[in-house]
Amino acid sequence: MNKTPLTVTGAEQLRMELHKLKTVERPSVIAAIAEARSHGDLSENAEYDAAKERQGFVEGRIKELEGKISNAQIIDPRLLDADGRCVFGATVQLEDMDSGQSVTYQIVGDDEADIKEHKISISSPIARALIGKYAGDIAEVQAPGGVREYEIIEVRYV
Known part of the structure; x- marks a missing residue:
């Protein structure tokens, strides 16, 4: 698999999300499943179905984050010399x-791109x-409305 570039901040955000999923969300879903099971018949138990669906989402996201973090570069x-x-x-x-x-x-x-934060994806x-x-x-950028030209005023490594 190819290495995925991440900034130090982006990697830390992914680690924090993974930690929250493992320590808060996963136990919460397990408790919700146990609660729904205690209500009896699982065939018509909407709470149980919703909790199982949530569990699938949480476990899938945990797997996805673990993969991204393990393949992150x-x-x-601040250490770049370009x-x-x-x-x-x-x-x-x-x-x-x-x-x-x-x-x-x-x-x-x-994964860390956010236009509101002025962060654009590579x-x-x-x-x-x-x-x-x-x-x-x-720089000539092919935008939906046609080619846009931008002059690069300054490049910083912060």
Whole structure:
């Protein structure tokens, strides 16, 4: 399996979610199943069916997170020495060439991407257009509304 890049923060978030699933959610579901069983006939027991469905979701998510964490390549952006180049983990300040608006994004793994937090996935069109470029370069991004051009103002590793 290929290694999946994650920032230190993203890896910690996945570990925290996994810990919560194992220590809080799993025991809660087991208790709900036991409670539903105590009500008797399982063939028409909606509580039991719901608890079993929830158990399947929790166990599936635990497996998924364990796989992601075991295949993670954890990258600390502060330790990068990319000589000002846009790479995974870099925080990039851009200026839209059409509107003149400035925006800052951090390039992160797929699981930690959150546009509200200004974190974009390494596999997004804008991140793919930025990778390998330097401050002062122009990145052309194929957007749904056509090609957008962004000038890279600054590249930081924080």
